[in-house]
Amino acid sequence: MAELVGNVLVGQSGGPTSVINASVAGIIAEALNHECIEEIYGTLNGVLGLLQEELIDLAAESQQQIRALKHTPGAALGTCRFKLKKQADFDRVLEVFKAHNIRYFFYIGGNDSQDTADKISKLAQAQGYELRVIGVPKTIDNDLPGTDHCPGYASAIKYIATSVRELAADNEAMGQGDLVSIVEVMGRSAGWIAAGSALAKRKDHPHDPPHLIYLPEIPFDQAKCIEDVKRVLKREKFCQIVVAEGLVDADGNYFAADAATDSFGHAQLGGAGDALAEIIGAHVPGVKVRVAKPGLLQRCAAHAASKTDAEEAFLAGEAAVEAAINGETDKMVTLLRGDKDIYSCETGLAPLSDVANSIKKLPREWINEDGTSMNFQFLRYAQPLIQGEITLPHDGGVPVFARLEKVRVDKVLPAYEV
Amino acid sequence: MAELVGNVLVGQSGGPTSVINASVAGIIAEALNHECIEEIYGTLNGVLGLLQEELIDLAAESQQQIRALKHTPGAALGTCRFKLKKQADFDRVLEVFKAHNIRYFFYIGGNDSQDTADKISKLAQAQGYELRVIGVPKTIDNDLPGTDHCPGYASAIKYIATSVRELAADNEAMGQGDLVSIVEVMGRSAGWIAAGSALAKRKDHPHDPPHLIYLPEIPFDQAKCIEDVKRVLKREKFCQIVVAEGLVDADGNYFAADAATDSFGHAQLGGAGDALAEIIGAHVPGVKVRVAKPGLLQRCAAHAASKTDAEEAFLAGEAAVEAAINGETDKMVTLLRGDKDIYSCETGLAPLSDVANSIKKLPREWINEDGTSMNFQFLRYAQPLIQGEITLPHDGGVPVFARLEKVRVDKVLPAYEV
Numbered sequence: 001m002a003e004l005v006g007n008v009l010v011g012q013s014g015g016p017t018s019v020i021n022a023s024v025a026g027i028i029a030e031a032l033n034h035e036c037i038e039e040i041y042g043t044l045n046g047v048l049g050l051l052q053e054e055l056i057d058l059a060a061e062s063q064q065q066i067r068a069l070k071h072t073p074g075a076a077l078g079t080c081r082f083k084l085k086k087q088a089d090f091d092r093v094l095e096v097f098k099a100h101n102i103r104y105f106f107y108i109g110g111n112d113s114q115d116t117a118d119k120i121s122k123l124a125q126a127q128g129y130e131l132r133v134i135g136v137p138k139t140i141d142n143d144l145p146g147t148d149h150c151p152g153y154a155s156a157i158k159y160i161a162t163s164v165r166e167l168a169a170d171n172e173a174m175g176q177g178d179l180v181s182i183v184e185v186m187g188r189s190a191g192w193i194a195a196g197s198a199l200a201k202r203k204d205h206p207h208d209p210p211h212l213i214y215l216p217e218i219p220f221d222q223a224k225c226i227e228d229v230k231r232v233l234k235r236e237k238f239c240q241i242v243v244a245e246g247l248v249d250a251d252g253n254y255f256a257a258d259a260a261t262d263s264f265g266h267a268q269l270g271g272a273g274d275a276l277a278e279i280i281g282a283h284v285p286g287v288k289v290r291v292a293k294p295g296l297l298q299r300c301a302a303h304a305a306s307k308t309d310a311e312e313a314f315l316a317g318e319a320a321v322e323a324a325i326n327g328e329t330d331k332m333v334t335l336l337r338g339d340k341d342i343y344s345c346e347t348g349l350a351p352l353s354d355v356a357n358s359i360k361k362l363p364r365e366w367i368n369e370d371g372t373s374m375n376f377q378f379l380r381y382a383q384p385l386i387q388g389e390i391t392l393p394h395d396g397g398v399p400v401f402a403r404l405e406k407v408r409v410d411k412v413l414p415a416y417e418v
Numbered sequence: 419m420a421e422l423v424g425n426v427l428v429g430q431s432g433g434p435t436s437v438i439n440a441s442v443a444g445i446i447a448e449a450l451n452h453e454c455i456e457e458i459y460g461t462l463n464g465v466l467g468l469l470q471e472e473l474i475d476l477a478a479e480s481q482q483q484i485r486a487l488k489h490t491p492g493a494a495l496g497t498c499r500f501k502l503k504k505q506a507d508f509d510r511v512l513e514v515f516k517a518h519n520i521r522y523f524f525y526i527g528g529n530d531s532q533d534t535a536d537k538i539s540k541l542a543q544a545q546g547y548e549l550r551v552i553g554v555p556k557t558i559d560n561d562l563p564g565t566d567h568c569p570g571y572a573s574a575i576k577y578i579a580t581s582v583r584e585l586a587a588d589n590e591a592m593g594q595g596d597l598v599s600i601v602e603v604m605g606r607s608a609g610w611i612a613a614g615s616a617l618a619k620r621k622d623h624p625h626d627p628p629h630l631i632y633l634p635e636i637p638f639d640q641a642k643c644i645e646d647v648k649r650v651l652k653r654e655k656f657c658q659i660v661v662a663e664g665l666v667d668a669d670g671n672y673f674a675a676d677a678a679t680d681s682f683g684h685a686q687l688g689g690a691g692d693a694l695a696e697i698i699g700a701h702v703p704g705v706k707v708r709v710a711k712p713g714l715l716q717r718c719a720a721h722a723a724s725k726t727d728a729e730e731a732f733l734a735g736e737a738a739v740e741a742a743i744n745g746e747t748d749k750m751v752t753l754l755r756g757d758k759d760i761y762s763c764e765t766g767l768a769p770l771s772d773v774a775n776s777i778k779k780l781p782r783e784w785i786n787e788d789g790t791s792m793n794f795q796f797l798r799y800a801q802p803l804i805q806g807e808i809t810l811p812h813d814g815g816v817p818v819f820a821r822l823e824k825v826r827v828d829k830v831l832p833a834y835e836v
Binding site: 045078161165291 | 430433434436463466490491492493494495496497498499576579580581583584585586587588589590591592594599601617618621708709710711712713714715717718719720721722724801803804805806807809812814815816817819
């Protein structure tokens with residue numbers, strides 16, 4: 001295979017995670033190993049910066065800051081939820097690539113972002129512009145197909161499981177048979193994050209909190225919920241619940257939704273916890289209900305991130321560069337689990353078109369018969385992912401994160417109206 | 419002063435904190451040093467367990483578990499919000515004390531709990547029963563008078579400041595001039611916790627998040643809020659807000675309150691964040707508003723606790739025992755700050771009657787003219803309190819906390835109806 005000489009462009013897209021910057025660090029680290037790669041650029045705010053030719057020189061950043069990316073939450077390059085729609089937008093992307101001799105494009109993101117990467121890749125092929133496009137998976141939702149799990153997911157559930165266990169200590173102390181404590185977690189279409197809260201239970205202690213987990217996969221049954229809450233309150237004196245924002249009723253309607261939709265047409269959810277609190281408050285006499293909603297905190301809680309997750313995010317970045325150097329394109333890096341008893345993880349590749357806009361559901365057979373707890377198959381899957389802690393550097397009592405210099409690459413094209 | 423020979427009783431009351439158990443550990447550690455102390459008991463769920471003669475033998479717990487209390491959130495002895503009202507209740511408490519030869523009573527709690535301790539102490543004196551009662555301060559609200567600060571507060575604000583800084587990394591990456599991100603924190607009558615979020619700012623970076631802090635001390639001004647949000651969005655492309663649950667309007671009414679009151683007659687608050695989101699959403703065109711509400715998580719987040727706080731909570735427990743051994747009674751341990759530039763902390767004592775049911779407000783002169791940010795006086799006060807991190811032991815990826823055996827002390831009295 002002929003060596004492709006040119007520049008690298010890295011972009012981040014969609015909601016940030018605690019470890020998405022570790023993938024950027026992995027890409028930079030690996031790119032520096034290859035002489036055919038001349039410049040390493042980043043695009044600010046994903047395709048938005050690309051359209052506006054807002055590129056930065058990542059090789060100009062200090063090594064210190066690049067290393068700090070490994071533990072920095074958010075998206076250091078900026079991100080976007082912008083969807084390329086017009087043909088003019090796609091043409092502009094190619095124009096920018098050509099103007100800056102971008103031959104390697106690495107896009108770190110979830111379903112929508114992989115779809116964008118796929119379309120850019122196909123357009124380049126159609127125009128005969130040699131470009132290698134590799135997607136790097138990223139989503140706390142863990143719903144990308146073709147990969148065992150997604151970087152970002154493990155850190156989100158480690159934070160949630162940690163929080164639920166801490167909350168258990170608090171709630172247990174307060175519980176006089178009348179305390180219901182609800183934590184609302186993210187998860188639009190799949191219950192991966194809510195399921196992860198099951199890791200708060202000690203081994204062989206099925207009655208440990210969370211006592212009830214409400215997943216989007218299981219239509220909400222109000223009568224059963226009331227009975228379950230009463231039973232747990234009687235047994236444990238308190239009842240700890242984790243509910244996914246995307247919970248649906250028996251008719252498949254979102255349990256609590258407001259009218260807004262985001263720019264991809266997804267319903268903006270929120271309030272499942274409050275809605276559940278209202279139902280329980282109205283139907284369980286004398287009960288006090290408390291709701292916690294970590295919201296965006298759960299996707300940026302670097303202080304409770306999984307070391308395994310951060311390492312795999314870095315690895316996925318490295319693997320993306322290796323694959324592109326080896327001539328691969330139009331693929332997404334996947335994480336493959338070894339089949340041994342002891343957890344191991346390697347990378348693989350899946351066609352972007354197989355990944356884009358498809359969703360991996362939580363397997364029904366990993367949920368217990370009761371519909372509100374996870375079985376050993378899920379625990380066996382999730383437990384290894386949250387192993388290891390990261391010691392964050394602190395200054396003045398709060399963690400210190402990377403801040404990139406963002407040295408701009410000179411623009412060479414006329415301005416473009418987004 | 420004559421040596422008082424007898425048993426110790428420790429109780430916890432009110433909302434738990436990340437470090438309230440460190441005070442129990444301090445009491446036990448110090449009590450073991452004194453031969454005049456024969457048994458070390460704990461009462462389950464504060465005065466509730468006392469009325470029901472539900473006592474446990476703390477000296478029977480393993481040293482390992484007592485040591486683990488130093489980093490365990492929640493209240494390991496159980497807690498309550500029960501208020502002693504009837505004379506019969508007070509008489510019963512004394513009866514239990516006499517039956518178990520309790521001569522030292524240590525009650526760890528906030529305003530209401532110190533009031534309870536004060537009343538028990540006065541009753542014992544009136545009945546001529548020799549009893550030494552020392553309160554140990556505890557509240558994330560930091561609103562107890564007579565003490566520089568309260569154990570539990572620093573860990574709550576370290577968690578909030580950490581979360582706000584992490585959220586800043588996320589929000590900054592997402593911000594396109596239209597993102598408003600709100601964190602609702604606790605603080606019923608004083609803005610101590612909301613103020614603590616100011617520690618998320620880097621030194622000499624006044625424009626760092628949180629951009630706007632809404633405190634109960636400053637009546638909410640909607641027109642100013644809208645202008646402030648617009649200005650910040652223009653300057654920063656995103657606007658991060660921290661709001662205290664106890665925010666009031668110009669007439670002094672809670673900004674968002676529901677009808678319920680707790681057993682002490684306090685209004686149960688919640689929803690200030692959502693109410694603020696609604697106002698901003700309605701008055702700032704095209705804005706997206708996200709609300710996070712850590713709720714009870716902020717008082718039990720041991721994984722982001724302040725080492726300084728945990729050490730001072732332990733110290734306060736030790737000091738309580740020392741004071742009682744020295745003949746003090748009817749006092750609460752206070753934390754006194756040294757007057758040197760380098761932070762130091764000693765303990766003192768204040769009369770329980772001075773502490774009970776009184777509230778320390780956040781000084782107005784620590785809030786900037788704008789009413790939505792904190793000045794150097796607050797930062798100088800709060801910064802030293804959040805120094806140092808605690809490395810929690812983990813098992814299976816989640817922190818491991820103490821679990822007491824709770825060996826019951828034999829009951830010797832007839833049952834009592836609570």
